[in-house]
Amino acid sequence: xxxxxxxxxxxxxxxxxxxxxxxxxxxxxxxxxxxxxxxxxxxxxxxxxxxxxxxxxxxxxxxxxxxxxxxxxxxxxxxxxxxxxxxxxxxxxxxxxxxxxxxxxxxxxx
Amino acid sequence: xxxxxxxxxxxxxxxxxxxxxxxxxxxxxxxxxxxxxxxxxxxxxxxxxxxxxxxxxxxxxxxxxxxxxxxxxxxxxxxxxxxxxxxxxxxxxxxxxxxxxxxxxxxxxxxxxxxxx
Numbered sequence: 664x665x666x667x668x669x670x671x672x673x674x675x676x677x678x679x680x681x682x683x684x685x686x687x688x689x690x691x692x693x694x695x696x697x698x699x700x701x702x703x704x705x706x707x708x709x710x711x712x713x714x715x716x717x718x719x720x721x722x723x724x725x726x727x728x729x730x731x732x733x734x735x736x737x738x739x740x741x742x743x744x745x746x747x748x749x750x751x752x753x754x755x756x757x758x759x760x761x762x763x764x765x766x767x768x769x770x771x772x773x
Numbered sequence: 774x775x776x777x778x779x780x781x782x783x784x785x786x787x788x789x790x791x792x793x794x795x796x797x798x799x800x801x802x803x804x805x806x807x808x809x810x811x812x813x814x815x816x817x818x819x820x821x822x823x824x825x826x827x828x829x830x831x832x833x834x835x836x837x838x839x840x841x842x843x844x845x846x847x848x849x850x851x852x853x854x855x856x857x858x859x860x861x862x863x864x865x866x867x868x869x870x871x872x873x874x875x876x877x878x879x880x881x882x883x884x885x886x887x888x889x890x
Contacts (some may be wrong), residue, residue, distance in 0.1 A: 666817070697875035701818070708868055708883055709818065714876035752818055756875040760832045762808070764818040 667692065667753055667765035674771040675743045683755030683768045685736040691763060693734035697756035700729060700738045703767075704749045712751075713738060740770070748772040775799035775879045777869045782884030787812045789859050789888070795852040795869030797883055803827070803847040806833075806872040807858060811865035819865075823872065837859075859888045 667687040675681035685692065685700075692698055698716045701709035711720050713729035716736065726741045736755070740747050753765040781793040793809070808823040822843040823832045831843045842855040852869055866883040 669864070695875075699876035708880040709801075709877075711876060711878050711881070714878070715874070720878065754818075754876070760823065762820045762823075762875060763870075764820070767817045 666763060667755060669751075669753060669765035669768045671766070672769045674773055675740075676773045677743050677745065679743050680739060680741045681735050681770065682739045682750055683753075683770065685738070685755075685765050687714060687734050687736075687755055687757075687763075690732060691755040691757040692731065692736050694758070695756045696731070698729065698731055698736040699754045700727075701752045701754065702747075702749045703752065709752065723754065743772050745772050775871070777871065777879055777881035779867065779869045779881045779884040782867065782886045784887045784889065785859055786860055787859060787888055790842075791856045791859065791886060793854040793856065793867055793869075793884055793886070795854075797850045797852065797869075799848065800871070800879075802845075802850040807843075807845060807852045808870045808872045809843060809852075810868045810870050810879060810880075811863075811886075812868070813865040816854070816865075822863050824852070856886065859886075861888050864888045867869070 700713040702712045703709040716731045717729040728739045751769050752767045757763045776798045778796045781811045809821045824843045828845045840858045844853045869881040870877040871879040
């Protein structure tokens with residue numbers, strides 16, 4: 664299975680909203696509602712931010728939201744804050760017990 | 774609190790072997806799939822190996838099949854990854870993760886494996 668496609672970078676000013684896309688195929692993103700998003704700060708382990716397309720784990724601010732349309736999933740960060748600057752990775756179930764990731768998007772808060 | 778603590782990383786020569794361990798606490802280990810995820814320096818994430826809750830079946834990414842072996846000891850709340858025939862391209866931080874319905878909800882801090890002569 665090929666990796667999911669994410670833009671390498673995204674940016675926004677404090678208080679603004681930014682959306683990161685994650686494009687796959689009908690075999691992964693489009694075929695299942697098992698899309699998740701992870702935040703990774705430099706030198707740290709990734710942290711789950713969104714699972715099953717649009718669900719937030721306990722403790723994740725509601726400024727983070729997820730959605731999906733056809734073969735593309737999206738992560739939206741509203742009311743950008745400085746601490747949101749990080750790398751973001753999407754992931755999807757791809758059938759046959761396989762989980763695949765996107766290449767990652769570096770989010771910069773200007 | 775849920776905790777996953779990896780150990781066993783280090784510097785190894787190409788062709789060498791290493792055993793990574795993950796000590797788990799804070800949840801019923803035997804109820805969950807467990808997955809090893811790696812991240813090469815400056816690169817993205819890759820699921821390397823996964824094991825069923827009962828340890829009865831394991832899954833591997835093609836690039837490590839026949840070289841890596843994942844195992845678990847539910848009595849000791851412990852997960853392992855045996856890395857054999859290591860290659861330079863296996864250099865990465867290896868994370869122990871808990872998998873719950875196709876998302877990885879808890880991660881260890883990672884352990885660095887460096888394959889170099």
